[in-house]
Amino acid sequence: MYNADEAAGAPTAIICEKIWLAIAERRLRPGTRLKEEQLAEIFSVSRARIRQALTALERDGLVTIMPNRGAFVSEPSVDEARDVFVARRAIEQRVVERLCERANPKDIVRLRGHIEEERIAGHSGNLSDIVRLSGGFHLLLAELSGSAFLFGILRDLVSRTSLITAMYRSNHLHNCGPDEHLAVVEHIASRDVASAIKEMAEHLNHVEAELDLDEEKDQPRDLRTALL
Amino acid sequence: MYNADEAAGAPTAIICEKIWLAIAERRLRPGTRLKEEQLAEIFSVSRARIRQALTALERDGLVTIMPNRGAFVSEPSVDEARDVFVARRAIEQRVVERLCERANPKDIVRLRGHIEEERIAGHSGNLSDIVRLSGGFHLLLAELSGSAFLFGILRDLVSRTSLITAMYRSNHLHNCGPDEHLAVVEHIASRDVASAIKEMAEHLNHVEAELDLDEEKDQPRDLRTALL
DNA sequence: GACTACAAAATTGTAGACAATATTGTGTAC
DNA sequence: GTACACAATATTGTCTACAATTTTGTAGTC
Numbered sequence: 368m369y370n371a372d373e374a375a376g377a378p379t380a381i382i383c384e385k386i387w388l389a390i391a392e393r394r395l396r397p398g399t400r401l402k403e404e405q406l407a408e409i410f411s412v413s414r415a416r417i418r419q420a421l422t423a424l425e426r427d428g429l430v431t432i433m434p435n436r437g438a439f440v441s442e443p444s445v446d447e448a449r450d451v452f453v454a455r456r457a458i459e460q461r462v463v464e465r466l467c468e469r470a471n472p473k474d475i476v477r478l479r480g481h482i483e484e485e486r487i488a489g490h491s492g493n494l495s496d497i498v499r500l501s502g503g504f505h506l507l508l509a510e511l512s513g514s515a516f517l518f519g520i521l522r523d524l525v526s527r528t529s530l531i532t533a534m535y536r537s538n539h540l541h542n543c544g545p546d547e548h549l550a551v552v553e554h555i556a557s558r559d560v561a562s563a564i565k566e567m568a569e570h571l572n573h574v575e576a577e578l579d580l581d582e583e584k585d586q587p588r589d590l591r592t593a594l595l
Numbered sequence: 596m597y598n599a600d601e602a603a604g605a606p607t608a609i610i611c612e613k614i615w616l617a618i619a620e621r622r623l624r625p626g627t628r629l630k631e632e633q634l635a636e637i638f639s640v641s642r643a644r645i646r647q648a649l650t651a652l653e654r655d656g657l658v659t660i661m662p663n664r665g666a667f668v669s670e671p672s673v674d675e676a677r678d679v680f681v682a683r684r685a686i687e688q689r690v691v692e693r694l695c696e697r698a699n700p701k702d703i704v705r706l707r708g709h710i711e712e713e714r715i716a717g718h719s720g721n722l723s724d725i726v727r728l729s730g731g732f733h734l735l736l737a738e739l740s741g742s743a744f745l746f747g748i749l750r751d752l753v754s755r756t757s758l759i760t761a762m763y764r765s766n767h768l769h770n771c772g773p774d775e776h777l778a779v780v781e782h783i784a785s786r787d788v789a790s791a792i793k794e795m796a797e798h799l800n801h802v803e804a805e806l807d808l809d810e811e812k813d814q815p816r817d818l819r820t821a822l823l
Numbered sequence: 824g825a826c827t828a829c830a831a832a833a834t835t836g837t838a839g840a841c842a843a844t845a846t847t848g849t850g851t852a853c
Numbered sequence: 854g855t856a857c858a859c860a861a862t863a864t865t866g867t868c869t870a871c872a873a874t875t876t877t878g879t880a881g882t883c
Contacts, residue, residue, distance in 0.1 A: 403835070413868055418836090422647075426654050435835060435874050450744035453693075457685040465681075516678035520748070631865070641838050646866090663844050663865060 382410055382420040390429055390440055391498045391529040397442040401430060428527045441530060445580050448531045452575045455524050456568055458517060459505065463551065463567050465512040467560040474511045478552045481507055485545040502529060504548050528574075535578040547573065610638055610648040618657055618668055619726045619757040625670040629658060656755045669758060673808050676759045680803045683752050684796055686745060687733065691779065691795050693740040695788040702739045706780045709735055713773040730757060732776050756802075763806040775801065 386406075389395040401421065407414040421438045424430040431441045443451070466474075481504055488496035502525040509518040547570040554563035614634075617623040629649065635642040649666045652658040659669045671679070694702075709732055716724035730753040737746040775798040782791035 402833095404833095414835095415868060422650070436876095437835070446742075447744050450742045453689055453742070454686065454745060454748060457689045458682065461681055461685045514674075514678045514681070516675050517682060520682060630863095632863095642865095643836095643838060664846095665865065 378412065379416055379419045379423065382406075382412065382416065383423050385410070386420065386424060387427075387429060387526065387529075388495065388498075391533060392494055393533045395440050397440050397530070397534045399440045401438040401440065403438070427523055429530055443527065443531050443534065445535075448535060448578065448580055449575070451524055451527050451531060452571055455505075455521070455528065456571050458520055458524065459508070459567050459571065460564050462509050462512045462514070462517055462521065463555065463563045464560060465514065465517075466508060466555050467558050467563055469513055470511060470555050475552065475556045477511070478504075478507060478555075479549070482545045482548050482552065485548065489545065498529060502526075504545075508551075532574075532578065535580055537577060537579045606640065607644055607647045607651065610634075610640065610644065611651050613638070614648065614652060615655075615657060615754065615757075616723065616726075619761060620722055621761045623668050625668050625758070625762045627668045629666040629668065631666070655751055657758055671755065671759050671762065673763075676763060676806065676808055677803070679752055679755050679759060680799055683733075683749070683756065684799050686748055686752065687736070687795050687799065688792050690737050690740045690742070690745055690749065691783065691791045692788060693742060693745075694736060694783050695786050695791055697741055698739065698783050703780065703784045705739070706732075706735060706783075707777070710773045710776050710780065713776065717773065726757060730754075732773075736779075760802075760806065763808055765805060765807045 386395070386401075390397075395401075403414050403417045403421070406417045406420075410417070421430055421432060425432050425438070428443070429441055430438045432438045481500070485497075485500045485504065488500050505525055506518065506522060509521040512518075547566065551563055551566045551570060554566055614623070614629075618625075623629075631642050631645045631649070634645045634648075638645070649658055649660060653660050653666070656671070657669055658666045660666045709728070713725075713728045713732065716728050733753055734746065734750060737749040740746075775794065779791055779794045779798060782794055
């Protein structure tokens with residue numbers, strides 16, 4: 368999705384992409400078992416290729432592989448969910464900093480265009496587009512910051528955020544609305560570093576606050592803790 | 596090494612470990628080709644296992660796999676090297692923040708003990724120990740911060756730093772001396788968040804400054820740029 | 824009747840064989 | 854003598870069959 372170009376030539380990436388999207392769109396729930404042979408049949412590929420995809424997804428934190436047990440859609444703990452946001456605030460602060468220094472008018476145009484797409488998708492209600500674009504905004508910021516490395520880290524963090532959102536989002540979601548995105552961009556456009564950083568931090572706080580992270584302090588991951 | 600316990604039962608991790616150490620100790624230079632069959636013979640394992648190890652090392656940024664071409668020890672660019680330090684400053688700031696809040700006396704003792712080990716290794720001149728311990732300090736901070744996730748990110752960043760250090764370190768290294776580590780710990784011990792953050796930032800700046808990152812703006816990665 | 828030990832089924836892990844691709848060397852034509 | 858095309862070699866990529874492990878079902882015994 369955010370690497371659709373690479374995916375075109377790489378069959379493994381296509382598998383990852385589809386599984387990722389299924390997770391992000393909640394069609395695959397956290398905890399779901401992912402049998403290799405079953406996936407191999409579904410995608411009409413060899414089991415070896417499925418294994419590649421699963422290990423790739425594991426490194427992105429989307430699936431958890433238990434040795435000799437199989438692969439499952441990850442169930443990030445509340446603590447991990449919070450940690451992801453800690454990391455995102457840390458990384459995206461630097462992204463915004465860099466962007467305030469380096470952003471040229473063309474970048475701003477592109478960012479505004481992206482936000483417009485988000486708005487359209489929001490109205491149309493296409494969940495697939497909404498999920499992709501809302502994370503895509505943050506990735507676009509990282510890309511325009513000119514740091515391929517920060518982009519890579521954020522790509523990972525955004526993926527995990529998708530899973531976390533799918534797992535913990537409350538019913539009353541307005542899910543990463545484009546308004547706050549626009550505010551960040553406008554601060555960047557006017558080279559107001561402090562405001563841009565603050566806006567981004569608040570935005571991430573809002574996204575985190577909308578999740579049901581406070582209520583059940585630690586969800587029943589174990590059967591033992593779930594039943595006893 | 597930093598996951599020696601996991602490595603014990605996982606043959607793949609052992610391979611990764613050894614290759615990692617060889618890179619960090621400069622026995623394997625950046626750009627070195629890593630032939631699968633050759634590695635398979637050296638470690639007396641199947642080629643499939645070597646492939647697993649290589650893909651794992653690729654995700655850590657230590658080796659670069661070019662499709663149908665093979666695996667090479669990565670040659671991080673100057674820009675990427677700088678980015679790694681940007682990311683480390685961002686992440687480790689948060690680590691230190693958390694640690695100032697949560698650190699208990701036992702943690703401080705453990706940190707001081709680690710620094711003592713670093714000092715001893717520094718005197719003995721055991722390169723393997725020095726490399727392991729100097730990165731290990733930062734990982735220990737992350738571990739004690741109580742965030743498994745931040746630990747994971749930093750593990751990745753520290754690995755990359757090792758490669759970068761091996762590639763770009765100037766001749767006059769004092770390489771991440773224990774003195775600055777101790778300063779950070781003492782600030783944490785006295786719950787002085789601002790000073791701890793500042794000390795850590797300066798420490799990372801020093802480590803970065805000791806590298807030959809300014810001189811050759813972009814090293815000859817391509818043959819074209821190298822020879823023409 | 825319940826618990827333990829054993830056996831069978833299913834699923835993952837591993838390895839070896841085969842196919843595809845890139846590189847290098849050689850030969851021929853101009 | 855040089856350049857291009859073709860073939861040979863070496864190396865990676867992929868698939869299929871086999872081994873190991875776990876889980877589930879069953880029978881026997883206390």
